[in-house]
Amino acid sequence: MLKGLVEHIGLEPGRLQFSWISSAESTKYIEVAQSVARNVEALGPATRLVKRRAEVG
Amino acid sequence: MHQYTAKIREIAKRLLESKEVDVFIGYRKGSVAMMNEPVLIREPGKVGLLHWDSNCGLNLCNYLTRRTGRIGIVANGCNSRNIVTHIVENQIKREQLYIVGIPCTGVIDHRGVQRAVHPREIVDVEDEGDSFVVKGKDFREVFKKKDFLRTNCSVCRHRNPVLFDEMVADPVEEQKEVHPYADVESIEKMDPEKKWAFFSQLISKCIRCYACRNACPLCYCPTCFVDESKPQWVGKSIDPTDTMTFHFLRAYHCAGRCTDCGACERVCPVGISMRQFTKKLNKDAEAYFGWEAGLRSEERPPLDVYRPDDYNDFVR
Numbered sequence: 439m440l441k442g443l444v445e446h447i448g449l450e451p452g453r454l455q456f457s458w459i460s461s462a463e464s465t466k467y468i469e470v471a472q473s474v475a476r477n478v479e480a481l482g483p484a485t486r487l488v489k490r491r492a493e494v495g
Numbered sequence: 496m497h498q499y500t501a502k503i504r505e506i507a508k509r510l511l512e513s514k515e516v517d518v519f520i521g522y523r524k525g526s527v528a529m530m531n532e533p534v535l536i537r538e539p540g541k542v543g544l545l546h547w548d549s550n551c552g553l554n555l556c557n558y559l560t561r562r563t564g565r566i567g568i569v570a571n572g573c574n575s576r577n578i579v580t581h582i583v584e585n586q587i588k589r590e591q592l593y594i595v596g597i598p599c600t601g602v603i604d605h606r607g608v609q610r611a612v613h614p615r616e617i618v619d620v621e622d623e624g625d626s627f628v629v630k631g632k633d634f635r636e637v638f639k640k641k642d643f644l645r646t647n648c649s650v651c652r653h654r655n656p657v658l659f660d661e662m663v664a665d666p667v668e669e670q671k672e673v674h675p676y677a678d679v680e681s682i683e684k685m686d687p688e689k690k691w692a693f694f695s696q697l698i699s700k701c702i703r704c705y706a707c708r709n710a711c712p713l714c715y716c717p718t719c720f721v722d723e724s725k726p727q728w729v730g731k732s733i734d735p736t737d738t739m740t741f742h743f744l745r746a747y748h749c750a751g752r753c754t755d756c757g758a759c760e761r762v763c764p765v766g767i768s769m770r771q772f773t774k775k776l777n778k779d780a781e782a783y784f785g786w787e788a789g790l791r792s793e794e795r796p797p798l799d800v801y802r803p804d805d806y807n808d809f810v811r
Contacts, residue, residue: 439750439779439798441809446682446775447743448691457811470811486691489736 449486452477497622499547499597502663503569506595511539516567516593520558522551528617529605533558545569547663548622549640552602554758556580556712559587566592569663571599573647573756575656576789577712580752583792586715596659598667601640601648602757603627606766608643612636647757647770650675657790675755676778678771694739694772700765701738703731707759707769708745713752720744746772751780751798754789 445451455477457470507519522545523534529550535558536542547569555568556577566587570578578594581587608620612629619630627643629636641649650673655666682690705721708714720728721741729744730737746769753773760770780786783806784797797805 439776439783440747442779443743443747443750443772443775445687446679446690447694447739447772448687448689450687455811456809487736487739489730489734 444487450481452481453484497546497548499663500545503547503595504542504545506661506663507536507542507545507567508539510567510593511536511542515565517564518562519545519567520555521545521569521595522547522553522555524548525550528620529603529608547597548620549601549603549627550605550620552605552645552757552761553710554712554756557710557715559592560712560715561586562591564591567595568592569595569597570656570659571597572651572653572655572657573599573754573789575658576653576754576787577756579658579789579792580713580754580796583789583796584752589792593661594656594659596656596662598656598662598664599648599651599654600625600667601644601651601654602761603640603643604645605761608638611638611643645757645761646768647755647760649673650677651755653754653787653790658792676774679774679778682771682775694742695735697771698738698742698767698769699735701733701742701767702765703733703738703741704764706762706764707767710758710762711749712756712758713749714745720748742769742772745769746776749773750776751784751786751796752788753777 441454441456444454455474459467459470503521507521510516511519517537519536521534521536522531524546525532531546531550533553533555534544536544554577555574559566559568559578559581575594575596578592582589608629609617612631615631615634617629617631621628623637625640626637627640629638651670652673652675654669682693685693708719729740753776755770755774755777757770760768763769780797786797
């Protein structure tokens with residue numbers, strides 16, 4: 439439901455991912471980490487829900 | 496006088512005189528038109544303050560949280576569902592309560608009424624059957640109530656209380672053929688850029704007053720995440736990112752708990768439709784768990800319990 443809400447307000451699908459990896463699943467960990475990195479690289483730098491400096495004025 | 500008002504006063508008087516309850520929680524007419532306010536009555540002589548009409552838009556459940564003693568309370572559909580939620584979340588015990596059920600036909604959107612008679616000043620608004628009369632210094636206009644319902648009331652599917660000890664009148668007919676999530680669906684169809692633009696625009700006027708949180712019966716934490724400073728979960732400025740973080744996190748805290756009572760929108764001083772956040776969660780709770788908040792007190796809410804068949808397609 440959190441993913442649904444965050445994507446509903448406009449976060450790009452793919453930027454927020456969930457996985458369950460046991461400490462014994464090192465290969466799965468590598469696979470997931472690499473694919474998350476690929477997805478995020480494809481999306482480019484995050485601009486939403488990122489605060490670089492306060493935009494108050 | 497609305498027929499419910501007389502009945503509420505009669506019941507409150509009886510309960511207070513017989514000492515069945517220590518306090519009776521209801522509404523009284525506000526000093527400003529359409530702004531009925533909560534009132535706590537302890538003496539039978541003061542029941543004349545109690546009032547009911549189509550402007551009782553605040554949620555009385557806020558006054559139940561961890562209260563001791565015996566309490567009488569008026570509750571329409573959504574308020575009664577919040578009472579159930581309070582019971583489920585151990586904020587009040589069922590035995591403490593005497594619930595006076597209100598078959599509700601909806602609350603008027605006060606902003607819509609103000610727009611309709613703009614720029615004239617409204618002095619009083621009174622119910623008259625299916626209509627209501629707006630009175631000012633030198634005008635009197637009658638409007639149909641169904642044209643001015645709050646958006647949550649116009650798609651309400653639970654007008655009658657789900658939990659009560661006594662009703663003030665016979666149940667009203669529930670609205671069928673309503674599409675409560677039509678607006679959510681239209682946003683779901685947008686691409687991420689449009690969604691982000693929509694929600695950024697939606698909250699752009701937010702002044703971070705937290706009235707929405709204060710009016711919400713679900714927000715009863717002793718210290719809210721927005722007020723905490725060690726650690727500071729969310730920036731306190733009106734920076735757009737801080738504001739967006741506040742709104743989506745506040746909404747998420749209501750996931751599977753929100754009854755769409757509309758108190759948050761009603762109290763917003765700048766008229767933000769923050770129900771767009773909670774409605775998405777309500778829609779998903781219904782789609783994934785077949786759950787509408789506050790209908791059943793014997794079942795744990797979906798986000799409170801693990802079931803082997805919980806949907807988990809999003810987890811790798």
